[in-house]
Every structure is written in structure tokens, then in C-alpha cells.
Amino acid sequence: MTQLDANATVLSVPQSVSRPRIPRRLRWKGRTPGEWVIEAILFLSAASSVAITLGIVGVLLYESAGFFKHVPLWKFLTDTQWTPLFDNARYGILPLVAGTVVTTVVALLVAIPAGTIIAIYLSEYAPHKVREIVKPVLELLSAVPTVVFGYFALMFVTPMLQKIMPNLPGFNMLSAGLVIGVMIIPYVSSLSEDAMHAVPVALREGSYAMGATRLQTAFKVVLPSALSGVTAAYILGISRALGETMVVAIAAGLQPNLTVDPTQPASTITAFIVQVSLGDLPHASIGYQSIFAAGLVLMTMTLVFNIAGARLRRRYRAVY
Amino acid sequence: LKMPEQMEHHLDERIGPLRAMIARRKLVDFLFAMLGMFLVAASLLVLVALFGQLVRDGSRRLGETHLVKTSGFAPGRFEVSGTLLREGAQWSLRPEMPMEDQPAILPLDMSGAQTDYSSLVGQSVAVDAGRSRALPLKVRSMEKLVSQSFFNSMPSREARRAGIKSPLVGSVLVVFVTMLLAVLLGVAAGVYLEEYAPKNRLTALIEVNIANLAGVPSIIWGLMALGLLVYTLGLQRSILTAGLTLGLLVLPIVIIATREAIRAIPVTIREASYACGASKWETTRFHVIPYSMSGILTGAIIGLSRAVGETAPLITIGALTYIPFLPDFSWKHPLGWLNSQFTVMPIQMFNWISRPEAAFAENAAAAGLVLLALTLSMNALAIILRYRLRKKIKW
Numbered sequence: 001m002t003q004l005d006a007n008a009t010v011l012s013v014p015q016s017v018s019r020p021r022i023p024r025r026l027r028w029k030g031r032t033p034g035e036w037v038i039e040a041i042l043f044l045s046a047a048s049s050v051a052i053t054l055g056i057v058g059v060l061l062y063e064s065a066g067f068f069k070h071v072p073l074w075k076f077l078t079d080t081q082w083t084p085l086f087d088n089a090r091y092g093i094l095p096l097v098a099g100t101v102v103t104t105v106v107a108l109l110v111a112i113p114a115g116t117i118i119a120i121y122l123s124e125y126a127p128h129k130v131r132e133i134v135k136p137v138l139e140l141l142s143a144v145p146t147v148v149f150g151y152f153a154l155m156f157v158t159p160m161l162q163k164i165m166p167n168l169p170g171f172n173m174l175s176a177g178l179v180i181g182v183m184i185i186p187y188v189s190s191l192s193e194d195a196m197h198a199v200p201v202a203l204r205e206g207s208y209a210m211g212a213t214r215l216q217t218a219f220k221v222v223l224p225s226a227l228s229g230v231t232a233a234y235i236l237g238i239s240r241a242l243g244e245t246m247v248v249a250i251a252a253g254l255q256p257n258l259t260v261d262p263t264q265p266a267s268t269i270t271a272f273i274v275q276v277s278l279g280d281l282p283h284a285s286i287g288y289q290s291i292f293a294a295g296l297v298l299m300t301m302t303l304v305f306n307i308a309g310a311r312l313r314r315r316y317r318a319v320y
Numbered sequence: 321l322k323m324p325e326q327m328e329h330h331l332d333e334r335i336g337p338l339r340a341m342i343a344r345r346k347l348v349d350f351l352f353a354m355l356g357m358f359l360v361a362a363s364l365l366v367l368v369a370l371f372g373q374l375v376r377d378g379s380r381r382l383g384e385t386h387l388v389k390t391s392g393f394a395p396g397r398f399e400v401s402g403t404l405l406r407e408g409a410q411w412s413l414r415p416e417m418p419m420e421d422q423p424a425i426l427p428l429d430m431s432g433a434q435t436d437y438s439s440l441v442g443q444s445v446a447v448d449a450g451r452s453r454a455l456p457l458k459v460r461s462m463e464k465l466v467s468q469s470f471f472n473s474m475p476s477r478e479a480r481r482a483g484i485k486s487p488l489v490g491s492v493l494v495v496f497v498t499m500l501l502a503v504l505l506g507v508a509a510g511v512y513l514e515e516y517a518p519k520n521r522l523t524a525l526i527e528v529n530i531a532n533l534a535g536v537p538s539i540i541w542g543l544m545a546l547g548l549l550v551y552t553l554g555l556q557r558s559i560l561t562a563g564l565t566l567g568l569l570v571l572p573i574v575i576i577a578t579r580e581a582i583r584a585i586p587v588t589i590r591e592a593s594y595a596c597g598a599s600k601w602e603t604t605r606f607h608v609i610p611y612s613m614s615g616i617l618t619g620a621i622i623g624l625s626r627a628v629g630e631t632a633p634l635i636t637i638g639a640l641t642y643i644p645f646l647p648d649f650s651w652k653h654p655l656g657w658l659n660s661q662f663t664v665m666p667i668q669m670f671n672w673i674s675r676p677e678a679a680f681a682e683n684a685a686a687a688g689l690v691l692l693a694l695t696l697s698m699n700a701l702a703i704i705l706r707y708r709l710r711k712k713i714k715w
């Protein structure tokens with residue numbers, strides 16, 4: 001059981017142990033009141049998770065509703081300026097979405113190729129012992145607190161990039177994105193490796209018997225067979241990158257900036273929420289409500305990716 | 321028997337390209353394996369570089385001590401601390417932290433001092449110079465200083481005096497609350513879903529819901545806590561709020577770990593217990609939970625290590641404040657600390673990162689080193705626990 005495994009089930013519902021079905025009229029026979037109370041307590045604990053979800057969605061919707069009373073929705077979605085704390089406030093979410101998308105894309109450009117290749121290497125090439133050691137050690141990479149990664153991006157990656165690109169500003173989306181990319185490599189590699197490992201050996205043997213090399217087998221047999229699990233790994237990586245907060249808040253600057261150039265400083269949805277929370281905003285003010293509207297957008301983006309991912313998974317699900 | 325020369329040559333012509341092709345394919349295969357190894361090494365190298373950067377920037381700060389006064393006179397307009405020197409009737413001070421506009425040794429005018437301070441010669445002292453900024457400093461009073469380490473000092477506006485006492489205590493208290501909530505609720509929920517839940521729509525809903533909660537970005541948990549806990553329930557920006565927020569955040573991790581651990585226990589164990597006349601709860605309480613304990617523990621440790629490093633949700637509830645004090649504890653109100661204001665390690669580190677002075681970056685690196693040591697050792701513990709568990713139990 002690892003942190004990664006916990007996230008692996010984002011899209012899949014664990015199968016419960018099958019138990020004989022007890023007829024309804026017999027279900028409560030022979031149980032003392034104590035047993036009944038305990039079952040009720042356990043049920044309430046499990047059901048509390050539903051209440052938590054309702055709480056999250058409710059708070060986001062309620063506070064955003066207050067926000068959208070002041071700001072029309074179409075203006076929120078089309079305005080190109082995001083300056084909610086200025087006197088002349090403009091509320092266009094586009095700059096924040098652009099920042100989020102750019103850092104996520106940079107991160108994925110690192111994490112998806114690297115994570116996939118590492119997964120193929122571990123599953124198809126590496127000896128068992130290497131696999132057993134490398135996997136948990138790689139997972140340590142995702143156990144490092146994000147604020148420490150932020151420090152690393154600002155103090156190590158940015159100065160290093162500035163040696164190559166002298167015009168790079170001190171705060172930029174590139175170094176934040178690169179560091180997030182490295183951070184989510186273990187999510188991608190570990191889950192993809194699990195999926196590839198589950199592909200039956202017979203399929204590989206069939207491929208080898210036809211004279212294919214390991215590389216051909218990996219890309220033409222194993223990867224397509226494991227595509228459902230690999231997609232889940234990618235989706236998890238995307239959600240992590242979208243919701244990553246501290247690295248961008250520290251290393252990418254906090255100025256909303258509508259650009260697709262990763263060498264520019266820009267704020268993201270998450271960084272904006274942090275920036276507002278640093279100040280002391282009065283409850284129920286428009287600035288306070290704006291972070292919930294931003295949060296709602298982030299939540300929607302994550303949800304869209306997860307739903308799309310669930311569809312893809314179902315499409316590619318292989319039954320051996 | 322010998323092949324005719326011509327035929328052999330003919331065969332070579334045919335096999336040659338095949339051999340070359342096989343060699344090429346093997347080479348590509350080999351190169352790909354090297355690429356995989358290189359990427360693994362590169363990822364681990366990032367971890368090493370991260371650690372190296374923190375050690376380079378922050379290790380000096382960890383071992384360093386500095387001087388503080390613990391009580392005594394109220395701070396004046398101008399005060400300096402350092403070592404008191406005396407040469408005949410001439411008094412002077414070697415400042416602890418020389419500033420640019422200060423000479424290396426400050427002459428002191430002791431005429432304003434009311435007591436005899438000769439016993440303090442050679443000691444570290446703080447000098448209260450009142451309003452006079454002119455040199456030599458006209459001393460009003462003087463006090464002995466004690467040295468303090470990074471771990472034992474409060475956050476401060478002066479970078480080299482700042483430490484991580486209150487953030488460290490805050491982190492421990494917050495994680496304690498987190499653990500109580502996440503483990504109690506998580507194990508109960510996991511046990512229900514594995515042992516009790518009937519197969520119906522409601523159970524399916526709960527299961528899908530828990531899986532989705534694990535994917536909610538952490539900052540959204542912070543918004544939930546801000547709207548619900550801080551304002552609707554009126555819990556303020558307290559240790560209780562922070563602990564509850566992080567407890568809910570790691571709840572899915574604990575639930576999923578519990579379920580996996582319980583699922584590994586064979587049905588025969590339960591049947592044996594029932595056969596002895598145990599009730600369902602007795603079976604769960606005396607067999608299922610104890611046998612899955614180490615699996616649950618592993619999940620809980622992983623969850624807590626995540627809670628230790630989590631920053632964003634706590635910033636969202638407004639925890640980024642200057643807290644140079646510990647939560648007060650009294651036997652009269654043993655739970656009073658729950659309502660106290662707090663700061664935690666990652667937030668203190670973020671605060672130091674966002675300051676422009678270089679000295680604060682040093683503090684941030686030192687705090688990062690402590691934080692990294694905490695989370696990595698917790699993860700290592702979990703890995704060892706999992707490894708030993710896998711070796712020990714064979715059903």
C-alpha cells in the first residue's frame with residue numbers, strides 16, 4: 001500500500017469480497033443491540049465521505065453563486081484581464097487558466113515520456129531485484145513536500161536555466177513546470193508499470209516467438225494491452241499537475257498573465273487562491289468569493305479530465 | 321562433405337544482411353534499455369540535487385546558535401547585542417551581528433547605567449541604548465544573553481535569530497489531530513465497506529465517492545475548510561481546523577489502505593471465528609482488525625507524511641501568520657490548545673522563501689531539510705513495514 005496505490009483507485013472501484021447474500025428477513029436475526037449500534041457507527045463513518053463531498057461541492061457552488069451575482073458568467077469566461085483586487089476590478093479567468101494549462105503541459109512533456117519509458121524499462125527490461133528497489137525509491141520523489149520542490153525550482157532550476165537562456169526572468173512557468181513534471185514521474189511510471197506487469201506473460205511469449213525484440217513487444221503488445229491502466233496513470237498525472245499549488249506559487253510568479261510562452265512569469269488558478277489567502281480578505285467580499293469561483297473552475301477542469309479518462313479506460317479495457 | 325565455393329558465397333550474401341538486421345535490432349533494444357536506465361538515474365539525480373541544494377544552503381543554519389535575551393527590559397529604540405569588553409575605564413561591545421553602518425567594536429558610555437556591570441565583562445549581553453543612536457552608545461541597562469539553536473527559537477523578523485520552535489510544535493499538534501480523525505474514521509469506514517456493507521446502490525455510491533475524493537486537488541480541501549469549518553462552523557484559524565482539514569484530506573488514503581489490508585485476510589479466518597460462536601463484531605474486533613493492523617499502519621503513516629508536508633490547504637484557511645509563541649497548555653483546560661493559533665513547518669518555510677533577504681532563504685533551506693527528513697523517514701518506515709509484512713505473513 002502506497003500513496004500511489006491510494007490514488008490509483010481514483011477511477012476504479014475496488015471489488016469487495018463476495019459474501020453470501022442473506023435474506024432480508026434473516027439479516028437482523030441473532031444480533032444484539034450492541035452489534036446493531038456498532039454497525040450503525042461504522043455505516044455513519046463510511047457515509048461521512050458522501051457528506052464531505054456534498055460539503056465541498058456545496059461550498060464551492062454557494063460562494064461562487066455570490067460571485068456570479070456581481071460578475072456575469074460570459075464576462076468571467078471571455079475577459080482577458082484578471083485583477084479582482086484592484087480598484088478597477090476585471091474578472092476574466094482566462095489568464096489564470098492559461099497559466100494552469102501552460103505549466104501542466106510543460107510538466108506533462110517531462111512526465112509522460114519519462115514516466116512511460118521508465119515503466120517499460122522496469123516492467124520489460126529490468127531484473128526483478130532492480131524493480132523492487134527502484135520503484136519505492138522513485139516513489140520517494142512524490143513524497144517530498146511540494147513547498148520543498150518549490151524552493152528547488154526557484155533556487156536551483158531557475159538559475160540553471162538562466163545559464164542556458166540568459167533572458168529568462170527569475171519567476172517563470174518553465175522551471176515550475178519542469179519541477180512539477182519530475183514530481184509526477186513516479187505517479188505515471190508506478191501506475192503504468194503496475195498495468196504493464198499485469199499483462200499476461202503468454203502475450204509476450206507469443207510476440208517473442210514471432211521473432212519480435214523486447215522493444216517491439218513492449219510497444220506493440222504490452223503497451224496496447226495495458227493501455228487502460230496507462231491512461232489512468234496519465235490522467236492521475238494530469239490531475240496532479242493541474243492542482244499543484246506551491247511550486248507554481250513560489251517559482252512561477254503571482255502576476256496573472258495571458259500568454260502561452262512558458263518562459264514568462266504567470267499566475268495559475270491555484271497560485272491565485274494562495275495569493276489571496278495570504279492577505280486578510282473580509283468574509284463574503286467579492287475578493288473572497290472570487291477564490292471559490294476560481295476553485296470551481298479548477299474542480300471542473302479536474303473533473304472533465306477524470307470523466308474523459310474513465311471513458312478512455314472503459315474503451316481500452318482489455319480482458320485477458 | 322564440402323559445399324561448393326560458389327554456393328557458400330551465395331549463402332553469405334543472403335545471411336549477411338539478415339545478420340546485420342539482427343544486430344541493428346539488438347542495438348536498438350540495448351539503446352532503449354540504456355535510455356530507461358538513464359531516465360531512472362536522472363530522476364534519482366533530481367532527488368540528490370534537491371537534497372544537495374538544501375544541505376548547501378541550509379545545513380550551516382541548522383547547527384548554528386545565536387544569542388537571545390529571554391526576559392528583561394522592554395526593547396528600546398536602539399539595542400545591540402554582543403560581547404562586553406573592558407579596558408581599564410573604557411567599555412566597549414563587539415556586536416554579535418555586525419551591520420554595515422556599525423564599527424567592529426562599539427565604544428560604550430556607561431555613565432547612564434545604574435548598576436555595576438563589571439561582572440558581565442566577557443559575557444554576551446544585550447545593550448539597551450534608549451533613544452541615543454549617537455556613538456558611543458549611552459547605556460541605560462544591560463542584560464546577559466543565552467545562546468539558542470535553530471530548533472529552539474521562535475520565528476523572528478531577524479533572519480539569523482529565527483527558528484522553528486513554534487512551527488515544529490504546531491506541525492506535531494496538527495498531525496496529532498489529523499491522525500485521530502483520519503485513523504478512527506478511516507478504519508471504521510474501511511471495515512464497514514469490506515465487512516458489513518450490503519451490495520447495493522448506496523454502497524456503490526460510497527465507494528465511487530471515496531475513490532473520487534482521493535483525486536480532489538489539495539487546495540480545494542482548503543477552500544472547503546475555509547467556507548465550512550472557519551466561517552460556517554466558526555472554528556476560527558485554529559489547530560482544530562487545520563487538523564480536521566488535513567484529516568479529511570488523508571481520509572481516502574487511510575480508507576483505501578484499510579480495505580486492501582482487510583481484503584488480504586482469507587475468508588477461512590472469519591469462518592473459523594464464526595464457527596467458534598463469535599458474532600460479526602467479535603470476529604472483526606478480535607481477528608480482522610488485528611491481522612490487518614500493519615497494513616492499516618502503513619497507510620496511516622503514508623497519509624500522515626503527506627499531511628506533514630501539505631501547505632496549500634492550510635494557507636487557504638489563513639494560517640500564514642507570525643506566531644512567535646507556543647499554544648498554551650493548562651491542566652484546567654486540557655483541550656484549550658485546540659483553539660489556539662498556530663503555524664506549521666511548510667508554511668513557515670513558504671514564508672521564509674517569499675522574503676527577499678538572502679538570510680531568510682538560508683532559514684527556508686534549513687526548514688526544508690528538517691521537513692524532508694521528517695517526510696522521507698516516515699515513508700522509509702512505511703516501506704520497511706510493508707516489506708516486512710509481505711515477508712512475514714503467508715496465509
